[in-house]
Amino acid sequence: MRNPFEFGRELTSSELVDREPELAQIVQAMREGGRLFLIGPRRYGKTSLLRAAAGRAETAGTVVLRHDAEAYPTLARMAEALVAEATRRLTGDVEQAGQKARAIFGALRPEVSYNPLTNGWAVSLAAAAAERPAPDLLVDVLAGLDRLAADAGKPVAVVLDEFQHVVESGTGFDAERQLRAAVQTHAHLGYVFAGSKTTLLSEMTTDPSRPFYRLGERLFLGAIPRDDFRPFLRAGFEQAHLDIADEAVEAILDLAEDVPYNVQRLAYACWNEARSVEEGTATPGARGVHAALDRLVRRDDPFYTQAWNRLSTAQQRALLALVEGEGRGLSSRDTLHRAGLPLSTMRTAVQALVKTGVAREDEAQAGVRLRLEDPFFAAWLRTFVDGA
Numbered sequence: 001m002r003n004p005f006e007f008g009r010e011l012t013s014s015e016l017v018d019r020e021p022e023l024a025q026i027v028q029a030m031r032e033g034g035r036l037f038l039i040g041p042r043r044y045g046k047t048s049l050l051r052a053a054a055g056r057a058e059t060a061g062t063v064v065l066r067h068d069a070e071a072y073p074t075l076a077r078m079a080e081a082l083v084a085e086a087t088r089r090l091t092g093d094v095e096q097a098g099q100k101a102r103a104i105f106g107a108l109r110p111e112v113s114y115n116p117l118t119n120g121w122a123v124s125l126a127a128a129a130a131e132r133p134a135p136d137l138l139v140d141v142l143a144g145l146d147r148l149a150a151d152a153g154k155p156v157a158v159v160l161d162e163f164q165h166v167v168e169s170g171t172g173f174d175a176e177r178q179l180r181a182a183v184q185t186h187a188h189l190g191y192v193f194a195g196s197k198t199t200l201l202s203e204m205t206t207d208p209s210r211p212f213y214r215l216g217e218r219l220f221l222g223a224i225p226r227d228d229f230r231p232f233l234r235a236g237f238e239q240a241h242l243d244i245a246d247e248a249v250e251a252i253l254d255l256a257e258d259v260p261y262n263v264q265r266l267a268y269a270c271w272n273e274a275r276s277v278e279e280g281t282a283t284p285g286a287r288g289v290h291a292a293l294d295r296l297v298r299r300d301d302p303f304y305t306q307a308w309n310r311l312s313t314a315q316q317r318a319l320l321a322l323v324e325g326e327g328r329g330l331s332s333r334d335t336l337h338r339a340g341l342p343l344s345t346m347r348t349a350v351q352a353l354v355k356t357g358v359a360r361e362d363e364a365q366a367g368v369r370l371r372l373e374d375p376f377f378a379a380w381l382r383t384f385v386d387g388a
Contacts, residue, residue, distance in 0.1 A: 003271050004236040007264040013052035016045065017260070018228040025219055026053035030157035030190050031062050035183065035216025037163075038194040039201045041360055042373055043261035044221050046194055050159055053192075062155040062190075063089050065145070069165040075134035076125060078166075079141040082158070083110060084123040086145055090152040097121065104151070105144040108137070135175040138166065139182045142189070149188035157190035164195040167204070176204065176211040184215065191216070199354070199361050223258035233267055242274045251286035255293050257375040269296055297380040304380040307358065315358075317341055318349035320385070322359060323378045327370035 006015060013023070029036035030053065040046040047068070054064040065085050072078040083105060091097035098112045101123070111124040129137055142158065149156035160166060167175050183191055193216075195201040204212045230249055237244045252270065256262035269292040297304065311319065321330055321339040329335050336346055350370065353359040362371045372378055 001240050001275075003268055004239060005233075005264045005268040005271055007261050007268060010051045011045065011048035013055055016048060016052055017232045018224050019045070019049055019052075022049060022219060022221065023053050023056065025217070026050070026192060027056045027060075029192055029217070030054070030057040030064055030159070031060060031155055033155065033157075033188070033190040035191045036193070037201060037205050037212075037216060037218045038192060038221060039198055039205075039218060040194075040196065040221025041198055041259075041362075042196045042357075043259045044223070045260045046196065046221055047161060049221070050161060050192065050194060054157075054159065057155075057157060062157055063149075063152070064157045064159060065089075066159040066161070068161040070162040074129075075138055075166060076129040079129075079134075079138050080123045080125050082141055082145065083108075083125070084121045086148055087112065087121045087123065088119075090148050090154075090156065100148075100151075104148050105141070108140055108144070135166075135178050139178050142179075142182055142186065146186040146189050155190065156188065157192065159192040159194065161194045162196060163193040164197045164200050164204075167200075173211065180211040180215055202363075224260055224263075226253055226258065229253060229258070229263060233263075236267065237271060237274065240271070240275060242271070244270075244274070245286075247286045248289050251289035255289065255375070255379070257371065259375055262375050266293060266296070269293075293376065293379055294383065297376055297383060300376070301380065301384065304377060304384075307377070308381075308385070310356075311358070312349070312352075314341060314345050314349040315352055318346055319353060319358065320381065321346075322350075322353070322370050322372070323381055327359075327362070330370065 016023075026036060026038065026049065028034065038046060038050070050066060054066050057064050065082060067078055067081055069075075069078055072081065083101065087097050087101040091100045094114055098114065101112050101121075102110060108125050108128040111126070113122045114120075115122065125137060125141075128140075145156070145158060166179070198220075204210050205215070205218050207213060230253075233249050233252060234244060248270070252263060252266050256266050266289065270289055273288070273292060308316065317339045318330070318341065321335050324338075325335055330346060330350060331343060336343060339346065341349065350359070354361060354370075357373055358377075359370050359372055362369045
């Protein structure tokens with residue numbers, strides 16, 4: 001039997017746990033030409049959610065152009081990919097497609113070619129990219145997509161995952177202003193802007209001084225409720241005729257800090273171990289889950305060691321204080337004393353940990369808590385680093 005706990009790839013709609021309200025809101029934005037900001041930390045299933053929503057919207061007749069901004073070395077390459085996919089999906093037969101693309105995007109002087117073996121289009125905007133900044137290029141491409149969607153006469157949605165990379169690669173507020181000025185005029189495109197830098201995306205969409213303020217709806221992706229995750233975990237073991245103790249289910253959720261990717265990965269390891277035991281019990285309890293996590297972090301020791309060694313001494317001390325205090329009280333006198341850091345250095349170190357993606361701010365219930373992007377990093381620290 002195949003292990004039912006999947007991680008490290010985009011999940012399909014049927015593989016997602018819960019998320020039905022989120023899916024419905026994203027699909028609605030895609031189909032009805034809305035503007036939606038999907039904001040969620042890494043490892044929370046954001047990309048899988050976008051895939052599932054795109055699948056549902058496509059089934060209902062919407063053309064979804066979905067691209068990950070971090071997958072391209074430059075914004076110009078992403079702009080070329082958008083034009084190429086739109087040419088393939090919105091311009092009709094091959095004979096008309098190239099002509100239509102050149103007409104719609106004429107100001108960008110696109111070089112368009114067709115590969116009959118792959119039924120794909122290749123587009124180069126090298127000439128235009130050499131003459132104008134990347135945000136200008138992207139704005140012109142989106143304007144062309146809006147005209148192409150109007151000509152096609154069908155709903156079209158543009159999904160830009162890791163959208164913060166678009167702004168960071170541009171010129172800050174100027175890039176935001178240009179994009180807002182363009183997006184708000186497009187009557188034939190829906191937009192979903194997704195990002196994992198939660199603080200940056202939140203500031204972009206909630207600060208009245210920022211161009212994206214109130215441009216569209218915001219959807220914050222949080223942890224999956226335990227009441228939904230518990231039966232999912234139990235069902236995965238029961239399908240293989242395995243038993244798992246209640247305390248083991250809770251241990252999986254606790255050690256993974258309810259982060260969907262980490263929950264799935266730890267459950268995957270426990271399931272594999274249970275299958276190898278003849279009596280068919282997943283673990284004797286929480287102890288077995290802790291042992292499975294220990295094996296995982298030891299297996300990933302080279303990765304965590306590299307991440308640790310890249311940090312400055314002050315950042316390492318701040319990270320240990322974060323783990324010890326579970327992300328709270330880092331500015332307290334006792335914490336600063338134990339870490340051996342003045343307040344200013346602690347703040348600078350914490351900012352660096354957030355900026356580099358080691359930690360993130362989790363704002364909920366009128367409070368702020370710092371959390372590790374990868375909860376298992378804390379287990380590695382407790383295993384291999386003195387003082388953790």
